[in-house]
Amino acid sequence: MDMLGGLTASEFLREYWQKKPLVIRQAFPGFQCPVSPDELAGLACEEAVESRIIIEDDAGKPWQLHNGPFTPERFSELPEQDWTLLVQGLDHWVPDISELLEQFRFIPNWRLDDIMASYAPKGGSVGPHYDMYDVFLLQAQGHRRWTFGGQCDHTSPRVDGTPLRILSSWEGEETVTLEPGDMLYLPPGIGHYGIAEDDCITLSVGFRAPTIDDLLTGYTDYLCNQDGAAEHLDDPDLEVQDNPGTITSEVIDRLDRVIREQINDRRKLALWFGQFTTAPKSLDIVVPADEPATPEDFAEAIQAGEQLRWNEGSRFAYHELDNETALFVDGEQYLLKGDARPFAPLLCAGAHINMAELSEFSDDEALLGLLTTLYNQGSVYFE
Structure with a gap:
């Protein structure tokens, strides 16, 4: 895969996933960030959007954290440099950002967390730290210098006087500067420290693992x-x-x-895990359709060739049981039997559902009813 620097997905998983970092030059050649710093600031003012500002030296206090939503005036009060704005779940709110996730489908849907945007002026950073999840750091705008390396855990010394997990006596093993289109993969527990060299935006594609x-x-x-x-x-x-x-x-x-x-009871375990891992992270985006549809409406839309896709904040997965297939969507389960079983992998393969294959199920009243339910609850919509 070009995105993985010429490695196949299998080679990447075998040699790097949860094992060691990987710098990928021009993973996304010519990449242009779909959002501007002003648009990120606007999102950070919204009640439904999770956002944070981190200031390296806040009136003499190190690495101070401020939680959004913010007022527009808050941004005019910030210093010229050495601060960072974080906007969580950007893929939920910006369809062009959500499209990036289709490049990462070689990792199971249930492992995906979200895409976080980090905007920083020159010198901005969130400090040397480590995370307990896998992350791909895609440079979207400007330049960021990353120092990384060394395994860290809860025993690693930290800076006092900050609510953040800032490492106090850590030295990385490698330093690189990323430009737009470059990407850095980091496994869990690897110390890293990114500093903006100019106005920059980094997109963090994070993958979760439950404790x-x-x-x-x-x-x-x-x-x-x-x-x-x-x-x-x-x-x-x-x-x-x-x-x-x-x-x-x-x-x-x-x-x-x-x-x-x-x-x-493996069946109970599978059904619980499917619901647990597909529960939506944001209840503010998976909302019922403004105008409920009927199965007849759905059949007409499919026949007309309209494109159906996931809600950007929805999660889809499935599990094959002995005599049925369990489909999981946004924390709910649907059991499919007989000829309906292939319906689940079709819906879960990617955000843009294959309409040619979906049309083969359009005569099934039960499946049309299920699609209508998913549409009316906000899990899918027509582009």
């Missing part, structure tokens, strides 16, 4: 809402004990069986 805590709490919460969770632990074979304070091994064995019966 063990996320998995345990999320799945057990899901199990607690399943049928049978309200049943009480029984002990019809209870016997008199020598000491009433003893918790016998038989009790622990019973608990072990009850818990294993719940957590060893």
Whole structure:
């Protein structure tokens, strides 16, 4: 793939993914940023958009964080340099930014987080730090000098007096300057420090991995809402004990069986994980359609050749079960059987749905109903 510097997707995953950094010169040749600094500032003033400003020296305090939304006047109060504006989930709000994600579909949909924009005037930075997720840093405008290298974790020394995770005694192993179209891949835990050499915008394509805590709490919460969770632990074979304070091994064995019966259900685990990983990050963008459609409307639009695509903030995934396919869209599950099963991979292959293949399902009333549901809840729309 040209985007990976001539590496195939398999070579990149095998040699670099979660292993070591990679600098890719002109991953996107001639790249022009779809958004301007003023447009990013405008987005940062919106209530629904997650934004932050980081100032390196804020009245003598190091690396201070300010959360949006901001007023337009806030930007006129900022110093000339040494600050950064971060706009999270830019792909949710700017379709041209969302299109970039189609270049990264060699990584599963459920791993994707979002695209964050970082604007900074000369000297702007968020400080030397590390993240616990994979990220591709695409230089979109201007130039940024990156120093990176060395594995970091929670034991790495940090700067005091800042809410940010700024490394205090870190030295990188390599320094490069990226220009528009260049890209840097960083695995989790790698220290990095990017400084703007002029007015610059960097787009961070981030990929998430849930923590063990996320998995345990999320799945057990899901199990607690399943049928049978309200049943009480029984002990019809209870016997008199020598000491009433003893918790016998038989009790622990019973608990072990009850818990294993719940957590060893792969079907439940798959259905929960699909819903968990496709839950939309922003509830402000996956909103119901202004004018609800009917299945008949949908059939007409498909026959007319209109292009259907995902909402920029929606998430799609699927899982093959024994006799059915589970489709997951924005935290909801839909079980497909028989001839309808290929419908799920078709919808999940990319943001722009293959309309020629979709038309083959247009005579199926149930699938038209499902498409209509997805449209009316805001998960898909016609371009």
